[in-house]
Amino acid sequence: MSSPASRRLAARRLLAIIQKEALQIVRDPSSILIGFILPVFLTLLAGFATNLDIDHVPIGLVLEDSSPEAQGLAAAFLATKYFNTRVGYDRREFTDDLVAGKVRGIVVIPQTFSRSLARASESVPFQVIADGSEPNTATFTQNYAQGVWLSWMQIRAQGKGAEFNQPVSLEPRTWYNQELVSLNSLLPGGMAINLTLIGALLTALVVAREWERGTMEAMLATPVGRFEMLFGKLVPYFLLGMVAMFICLGITLVVFHVPFRGSIFALLTVSAVFMVSALGLGLFISSIARSQFVAAQSAILAAFLPAYFLSGYVFEPAGMPLPIRVLSHAIAARYYVSCLKTIFLVGDAWEQLLPNMLGMAAIAVVLLGLTIRNTARKIA
Amino acid sequence: MSAALVEARELAFRYAPGAALALEGVTADIRPGRVTGLVGPDGAGKTTYIRLLAGLLDASSGSVSVLGLDPAAQSDALHERIGYMPQKFGLYEDLSVAENMRLFAEVRGLPAAERTATFDRLLHFTGLAPFTKRLAGRLSGGMKQKLGLACAMIRRPELLLLDEPSVGVDPISRRELWRMVRALADEGIGVLWSTSYLDEAEGCDEVLLLSAGRLLFSGLPAEMTGRVTGRVVQVRGVSGNRRSVLRRALGQPGVMDGVIQGRHVRLVLASDAPPPDVEAIRAGPEAVVVPVPPRFEDAFLDILGGGPGGVSPLAEHMENKPHSEGSVVEARGLTKRFGDFTAAQDIDFAIRQGEIFGLLGPNGAGKSTTFKMMCGLLKPTAGQALVDGLVLGKSKGAARSRIGYMAQKFSLYGTLSVRQNLEFFSGVYGLEGARRWNAVEGMIETFALSPHLSASADTLPLGFKQRLALACAVMHEPPVLFLDEPTSGVDPITRREFWTHINGMVERGVTVMVTTHFMDEAEYCDRIGLVYRGRVIAIGSPDDLKEKVRSEVLPEPTLEDAFVGLVEADDQAGDSERRKEAA
């Protein structure tokens, strides 16, 4: 392998394999599907469908008290964009709807409301019943109701010329994403899903297909070495991944106006490291699985699902139990999602990006090492 | 004699520890400048042997040296010097012919300066020059194999390993492949050609005969056929039913094996056995016994101890089908167009009851399209396919329940046991209650399946798979059987057994339609329809077809000669017609 002549031959072989692979990508419908169509489709779908900012929550408001005060509070509920409020006079009107999922909560303004309010001495149980079967929505319902209540109190106090003040107030301020638009954090993370699909699922399928069709066997009987074989796959799919990344970036910025505060250079560097680790996973799977069925199953199980669930893309790792949090550190997508959100919303914060890149690189090295060890130049 | 390229000594291999030996004690040499045939039925160990030579598997025991190298340890050096064509088409179907060749040229380090010349030579050699831009996946079976060959020899290897290059290839392309390989051997290259077609063995310079992982014979093919010289005869001038004649002949003492060859019956006799008495086998008043030159297959059967006998227990249990005048299966103006491509045009033929009708034709000529339309797997653009007077398109269920179908690929449910497969197919054909039970038990008994009843169909030995497939196809006693290359790759004894059953059923009035590339199978047919360029270009008995190409150059044409000759004649006629049209 050391003489210049043999090195030149190896380079020619590598180039030929890369060229072949590139031609196949262009001609194979499944590569087109995973490499170009799915990224567009998934980004658009995610952009339109995954909106965590809950508003217009349907609730029922039970107005047991008909005093002007109670009606004023009801009007506050009717006015907010957070709720779609339907007013009723008996809580039984809404309990069935709550069971049927037609309302997400019931707000009860009790008969004694204005009386207790006037007396200002006793506290009035002003009740919010939320549908706990969807805990996230329930939490938001409670928080929003609390917000409506507090601001109504404030306005009411002001109206009386009095100052309504709480001894201590907590002023929230959100950095990087002032309006707390969930899309701004979801869409960048979604790129990790697309790159995982290309790196792991597509690559594993493509290699398995070579085994099924017998082309791998023909290649094995030629002077092609295993490094050439692996790199020949790595390079074109790496480039495909980068193209898909830019497609996602374009849609994210142009269609959904997500801010991009970092640099393309940082995005490219981080994505490159991640892509290598995703390809490492794909090639590793394909070094074990020789049928497309097994390859697809393994890729979905070992790459796609963890990237979706454990990466922090939608679900917050901090909420998971310890064993799963530990497990999530073995998932390259976790580091990548974190980097992506930072690059988009914070900027080139290298002190945050570098440790994450290190994590991805470590995973890539382990996977590629295992793959090289597993890639025997034998049939069985 | 020059030094051997391959020296194998007591070579053995098993795929998994504890598994049965796939190859056992093989000691054989392969020499340069010769075509060595690696012959044997599917599962004999041919692919394993080739993979061992190519360094793709490491031997479990024994030793092998290829070009003086150890393939296990020095595979890199070895791969520089050999060409290998795997059994599955090892080329990229989504690359064009030229792109495939370029890939293999680069991978094999063909100097850029030589490329144009090499490509020109190979493209000319393989006749692929007009198709360089076509995707490999769109090539016909024969062209694919030629391209595979071109890619395997792009750098003029010292040893060329070809794993079943002629599978699925029509006789014309097969001849061309042989011509190419012969030319290579003449240049001094050593060629290993593996095949399950025993007739190909005769064309080889040397033969390695594998059976069940063991080397049964190695040497010159003539040496092999020599062991049955003088013991092979043809009963000619048979009048009456030659299938019954064959059955009776096989029942005679001293007759080891027999097949039908067109009008004649070919028999292999035990050593020192007298030729059979024409009277005893009731071959008719004009029948004569003529000695004929032995074939490789005759000798193979001799080594294996003879064929399975001529009595089909399956047919014995069958009732005679009610006699019907007219044709049982009929194609009326069958036409199939895919877009603006006409795959089949105005196909007409009629098959009488109790007839075996063969559909032959080159790859891509419309033979499978026609076959599929006849089975109802493809809806004709125009025309009708009739079974028992019922149009397949209209009275689907009724017409289909009269059909038994057996595909070339073993298409039973592999994870189901033998009994479950039988029960499934009996259920599918609507057998119920006692009829169903009788049918299943009858098949188990007839085909001696009882030792394997609970084994998964996938794990059966090949011979039993073949039996099970036939059992599933005929369990509902269909009056019509459609067979798609039913015995390709099957060992000769199983093949004899298979045709014994078919012959027996035909005697009971079953009608058979078969497609095949296998000339041996074609010889069993009463009549053959030769399909080419979407039309039936010739129809008649095997002997009729042979007669059509008989000439001074070719006084004793084989069926393959007839096939090739008729197709070429049609080509010429087509050309002159086009010229006329142009003028």
Add this chain to the structure above:
Amino acid sequence: MKFSRVKALVIKELLAVLRDKKSRMVLIMPPLMQLTIFAFAATMEVKNIELAVLDKDGGKAAVELVQRFNGSPSFTRVFPLSSQGEVAPTLEGEKAMAVLVIDEDFSRDVAAGRPAKAHILLDGRRSNAAQIVQGYAQSIVQQYNTDLAARAQQVGPPATLVARNWFNPNLEYLWFTVPNLIGMLSMVVGLIVTALSVAREREMGTFDQLLVSPISPQEILAGKTIPAMILGFLESLLITSVAVFLFHIPCVGSLWSLFVSLLLFLFSVVGFGLFISSLCNTQQQAILGTFTFMMPATLLSGFATPIESMPRFLQIVSLANPMRHFLVAVRGIMLKGMPFFTVLGIVWPLAVIAVVTLTLANWLFRRGLE
């Protein structure tokens, strides 16, 4: 349609899956593994929050406020920052999910009864978590206010909001995730058994074998639908049992309602599976087809994000998604004890979906012969 032929097909299909060790494993192990891992992973809950505190005041009230954060189970780690300069790197480097900043005059203002201010800085990259953390922090401050008022013998805010959560009083996230996963995993099984099995039969050549037999396309469809429903049903029973007995998810509704909606759900899933398979010739196409269907089906199911907050046109598209209807029903039955007729009112579109997809599949199967 002939019963004995369909029966033979059904038995064949069940045996083909159950006799093969690999297919058996695919049906049992991955779903259970996924159930366990994703039940815990697919959570919007925020626990184990790390909070940094920049206490510029250091007075008594400030210390008390910090202690209240410290004592809350949601905030597992509360650590001090020493200067304003540390705030940005702490948030940026994700060392803390939020920073509590207490101004210099905080304690003095509290003591004097003047409005006192504290700030909480949140990490907007984790938008959902940020809102939840904010809610936690507000309720701690709220409690502090009430206590301060009580201490000062003042009257607090006259009416207090009493939060109640029905059906899931402690807002256990698992109670939400696990019923959803029952739907999702049953769907995967239903799709694999149908879409892939037809493609495999095509590749193996057994499909031709069926087509030349007297079986009609309708019988083939029935022969694929029934076993897939049986397997899917057993699978979902297994998952449901694990959910109820291992994860202790309540099931307060009637089992009959659950079974009826499961069957309808599987019926519609199988319809989609067969529809996909009628479009695909190879296993690879079937795998990708199934996958391409699964992605939007999961996204538009109300699992990850509520349907109500999607744009109108996607809400309409989601009506064709079996998961969307079933998830409402399964959560309703298990957690809310939804009455049977309410369930029917929710799941009837599944029957429509099934009929439409099966009709299309039937039509495409037949067209495939031409």
